[in-house]
Amino acid sequence: MDFSLLTRHRGLLAFVLLVLGLAVTLCVTNGQLKDIADVEWLDVVGEGSICLLTLCWITAVMISRPPGKVTALLVAGLAFFNFSAMLDVFDEFTFYSDAAHWLSVVESIPAAMGMVVMSVALYWWHQEQLALNKQLQRREMWYRAHDQIDVITQLYRADYWRARAMELQEQGVKAAVVILDINDFSQFNLRYGHAEGDRFLKEISQLIVMNLRAVDLACRYAGDRFVILMPEIAAEEACEFARQLECSIRNVAFRSGGQTTAIFHSVRSVSAQLQQQVTLAEMMAGLNRQLDETSRQAA
Numbered sequence: 001m002d003f004s005l006l007t008r009h010r011g012l013l014a015f016v017l018l019v020l021g022l023a024v025t026l027c028v029t030n031g032q033l034k035d036i037a038d039v040e041w042l043d044v045v046g047e048g049s050i051c052l053l054t055l056c057w058i059t060a061v062m063i064s065r066p067p068g069k070v071t072a073l074l075v076a077g078l079a080f081f082n083f084s085a086m087l088d089v090f091d092e093f094t095f096y097s098d099a100a101h102w103l104s105v106v107e108s109i110p111a112a113m114g115m116v117v118m119s120v121a122l123y124w125w126h127q128e129q130l131a132l133n134k135q136l137q138r139r140e141m142w143y144r145a146h147d148q149i150d151v152i153t154q155l156y157r158a159d160y161w162r163a164r165a166m167e168l169q170e171q172g173v174k175a176a177v178v179i180l181d182i183n184d185f186s187q188f189n190l191r192y193g194h195a196e197g198d199r200f201l202k203e204i205s206q207l208i209v210m211n212l213r214a215v216d217l218a219c220r221y222a223g224d225r226f227v228i229l230m231p232e233i234a235a236e237e238a239c240e241f242a243r244q245l246e247c248s249i250r251n252v253a254f255r256s257g258g259q260t261t262a263i264f265h266s267v268r269s270v271s272a273q274l275q276q277q278v279t280l281a282e283m284m285a286g287l288n289r290q291l292d293e294t295s296r297q298a299a
């Protein structure tokens with residue numbers, strides 16, 4: 001688990017600790033210890049678990065999300081809820097004098113407030129998710145499986161692409177497929193190093209995504225090969241799109257290390273229409289053969 005995001009939530013952490021400190025202070029200053037025989041241990045376990053789990057949720061939110069309105073509201077709501085949960089647990093070990101009876105009357109109010117704040121947080125989370133979905137549309141085509149994302153390019157891997165392509169094929173949706181391969185990438189690696197090769201792959205991926213329509217899907221197929229799924233498009237249009245993409249990539253000025261001299265590199269592509277009579281595996285094998293053939297001819 002990566003806790004590095006915690007350091008970016010210092011203000012929220014201070015707020016949570018303040019709320020927890022307040023609950024402890026109120027209890028210590030107003031409560032009197034019960035006799036151990038009067039403690040209901042089953043209640044302690046139940047209420048203690050709620051308290052601990054809420055603290056785990058607060059931690060999970062802070063280590064998963066960057067700072068912002070949604071994170072602040074989620075943590076604040078959970079902290080209020082935890083305040084009531086803590087008073088509930090302390091209740092099991094202490095009793096309040098008549099002068100402090102108000103405490104047991106109002107102890108559930110922060111929990112209710114917390115639920116309201118969390119409901120507002122969920123509304124904004126929903127809005128945020130819609131915005132993120134829009135940004136990710138060309139990378140995931142309305143389906144999310146984060147464990148299939150390629151770490152270098154941040155595109156989905158081939159299996160993910162295959163699953164989405166098969167869905168379109170089964171539904172009989174007209175679609176085209178484009179495969180792109182970087183020319184002489186092994187030479188690029190040899191000359192500039194593997195790390196620069198990785199950076200180049202990443203930049204090419206971003207450029208491909210930038211060139212797509214909102215409904216298309218780009219994935220990393222293998223090594224230096226990318227595959228694009230383009231619904232509602234004919235083969236000729238896909239071919240023209242691939243040509244334009246080749247042209248964009250050829251004109252990308254990649255700078256290795258601190259060098260000012262730009263490196264211009266090329267890709268080659270093949271495209272075809274998705275067909276119901278031909279299996280996806282056969283079609284991809286054919287396209288890959290075509291790509292390898294163009295490489296042999298150029299050599």
Ligand SMILES: Nc1nc2c(ncn2[C@@H]2O[C@H](COP(=O)(O)OP(=O)(O)OP(=O)(O)O)[C@@H](O)[C@H]2O)c(=O)[nH]1
Binds near residue numbers: 185186187223296
């Ligand atoms: N930096 C980097 N290189 C990779 C990665 N995956 C594959 N490669 C390299 O990509 C190269 C692919 O080699 P080839 O299939 O011969 O392709 P090529 O050199 O581009 O030759 P042609 O496709 O025929 O133009 C190999 O050198 C691999 O080591 C990666 O994730 N990062």
